[in-house]
Amino acid sequence: MESILVIESNLKFLNVVSKVLEDAGYEVFTADNGNDGLRLAASELPCLILCNMVLYGMTGFEVLEKVTADASTGAIPFVFFTADYNIEALKRGMELGVDSIIFKPFSVEELLNVVRIKINKLRLAERRAVTEYVGNPSSPDQNKAGETILLNINRKKKLVKKSDIEYIKALGPYSTVYLLDKGRILVRKLLKEWESILPYEEFMKIRRSAIININYIKDLEKCSSRSLRIVMQHSNESFITSQRFSVKVKARFTQV
Numbered sequence: 001m002e003s004i005l006v007i008e009s010n011l012k013f014l015n016v017v018s019k020v021l022e023d024a025g026y027e028v029f030t031a032d033n034g035n036d037g038l039r040l041a042a043s044e045l046p047c048l049i050l051c052n053m054v055l056y057g058m059t060g061f062e063v064l065e066k067v068t069a070d071a072s073t074g075a076i077p078f079v080f081f082t083a084d085y086n087i088e089a090l091k092r093g094m095e096l097g098v099d100s101i102i103f104k105p106f107s108v109e110e111l112l113n114v115v116r117i118k119i120n121k122l123r124l125a126e127r128r129a130v131t132e133y134v135g136n137p138s139s140p141d142q143n144k145a146g147e148t149i150l151l152n153i154n155r156k157k158k159l160v161k162k163s164d165i166e167y168i169k170a171l172g173p174y175s176t177v178y179l180l181d182k183g184r185i186l187v188r189k190l191l192k193e194w195e196s197i198l199p200y201e202e203f204m205k206i207r208r209s210a211i212i213n214i215n216y217i218k219d220l221e222k223c224s225s226r227s228l229r230i231v232m233q234h235s236n237e238s239f240i241t242s243q244r245f246s247v248k249v250k251a252r253f254t255q256v
Helices: 011-023 034-044 060-069 087-095 108-127 140-145 191-197 243-252
Strands: 003-007 027-031 048-052 078-082 100-103 131-133 148-153 156-161 165-171 174-179 184-187 203-207 210-213 217-222 228-232 238-240
Touching: 003 011, 003 034, 011 027, 011 108, 027 034, 034 048, 034 060, 048 060, 048 108, 060 078, 060 087, 078 087, 078 108, 100 108, 165 191, 191 203, 191 210, 203 238, 203 243, 228 243
Parallel strands: 003 027, 003 048, 048 078, 078 100
Antiparallel strands: 131 148, 148 156, 165 174, 165 210, 174 184, 203 210, 217 228, 228 238
């Protein structure tokens, strides 16, 4: 189910929009201010953000700037609500990279049409492989053996060394890649797709939502008879494995 974050300080309007989206089959997260909206954007990683230009405590422009600047949320499509036809305000929104603007008042059909278009565009980008690989695309073995990955980030391309990846966390259709330099990169890619690309000798899935680079394990210890605690070397991030994955980890590291 696609998820949508709605940020709107007018509670009556917020409730109406949320009801329309929920009735259309979307999972909806809501915030009545920019700070809560940013928190939900980072924690829930929705497929789309709908935000009013005017909010309590923080403008919609500030929310857009912060969402775009954060690598973990920068790829999420962003749509403004507004009743303001001020040319300068609209120009600023476009300059900041807003994907679309919906003018109030609008119909249910207009809202759902914009939502469908933005989410369909996102799905199309996913089918075109948001994450591309250096080497011959027709040769999976060559891609898997390559030392670098070419990622599309906020419509820009960046080469990332596989050896610079400490771990990857997944949430729904998104994956966040955590790098040795403490940087984070968000891409629309399922964890099972990463498994098929990253070399087995260096990477391992240790829970349903995480893959780690085994070269950067700092500590590996038993938590109980059924689970293990893994601590990463550079970030000190810790993971608790389930029984299913503990068996696989023990098989790989026979000394545990």
